[in-house]
Amino acid sequence: xxxxxxxxxxxxxxxxxxxxxxxxxxxxxxxxxxxxxxxxxxxxxxxxxxxxxxxxxxxxxxxxxxxxxxxxxxxxxxxxxxxxxxxxxxxxxxxxxxxxxxxxxxxxxxxxxxxxxxxxxxxxxxxxxxxxxxxxxxxxxxxxxxxxxxxxxxxxxxxxxxxxxxxxxxxxxxxxxxxxxxxxxxxxxxxxxxxxxxxxxxxxxxxxxxxxxxxxxxxxxxxxxxxxxxxxxxxxxxxxxxxxxxxxx
Numbered sequence: 153x154x155x156x157x158x159x160x161x162x163x164x165x166x167x168x169x170x171x172x173x174x175x176x177x178x179x180x181x182x183x184x185x186x187x188x189x190x191x192x193x194x195x196x197x198x199x200x201x202x203x204x205x206x207x208x209x210x211x212x213x214x215x216x217x218x219x220x221x222x223x224x225x226x227x228x229x230x231x232x233x234x235x236x237x238x239x240x241x242x243x244x245x246x247x248x249x250x251x252x253x254x255x256x257x258x259x260x261x262x263x264x265x266x267x268x269x270x271x272x273x274x275x276x277x278x279x280x281x282x283x284x285x286x287x288x289x290x291x292x293x294x295x296x297x298x299x300x301x302x303x304x305x306x307x308x309x310x311x312x313x314x315x316x317x318x319x320x321x322x323x324x325x326x327x328x329x330x331x332x333x334x335x336x337x338x339x340x341x342x343x344x345x346x347x348x349x350x351x352x353x354x355x356x357x358x359x360x361x362x363x364x365x366x367x368x369x370x371x372x373x374x375x376x377x378x379x380x381x382x383x384x385x386x387x388x389x390x391x392x393x394x395x396x397x398x399x400x401x
Contacts, residue, residue, distance in 0.1 A: 197250050201283055204309045204310055239266055290379040297312035304399065307335060338363055350380045354369070
């Protein structure tokens with residue numbers, strides 16, 4: 153008996169079957185690839201932390217090149233000497249601290265719960281780096297990053313990334329010409345923790361003034377820049393007591 157392919161029931165059944173088949177294939181692929189996805193996320197976090205403290209493979213003034221994924225675990229162990237977790241008044245060591253999801257921790261704080269805040273202590277060329285994670289909101293979606301500080305709370309490097317900022321505008325927060333401006337900036341002013349402001353009309357195009365707690369804003373990306381400023385300020389405030397404890401005179 154021939155099937156009447158012109159009937160609406162045939163179209164509905166065919167569409168339903170295709171949805172089921174395609175859904176099953178996608179579910180199978182997602183399940184099979186999940187371990188690889190998790191591994192790549194782990195490598196990416198290690199790469200970002202190392203980048204903030206200046207461990208990367210940049211070759212010229214404009215490149216952003218991370219430690220390769222097939223090397224990053226050993227390099228991470230080489231440079232990151234200690235991983236800490238701050239939970240209220242408690243500070244503990246945790247070799248898996250880099251896997252802590254800051255979005256979840258900030259949500260816990262908003263709900264009045266305690267949060268686990270990671271700190272990474274690195275060493276390079278005889279110098280100690282304190283690397284802190286950051287998480288915030290840009291124009292369209294989440295922004296995040298890491299900031300490396302020395303014991304004077306001077307920025308030694310940063311790494312920023314985003315989920316959905318506008319290409320050529322807000323998305324430029326992850327470009328060298330923006331991130332490099334943060335090097336040497338102070339997060340304190342007159343003994344107070346103030347962060348770093350992404351400021352329009354900063355009148356410091358070469359970023360020579362490192363005591364103004366500001367960097368030049370990105371053209372056409374005011375809301376994203378404001379988001380970066382807020383992210384830095386709010387993230388650093390979470391670590392206020394710890395930062396005051398490491399600052400040397």
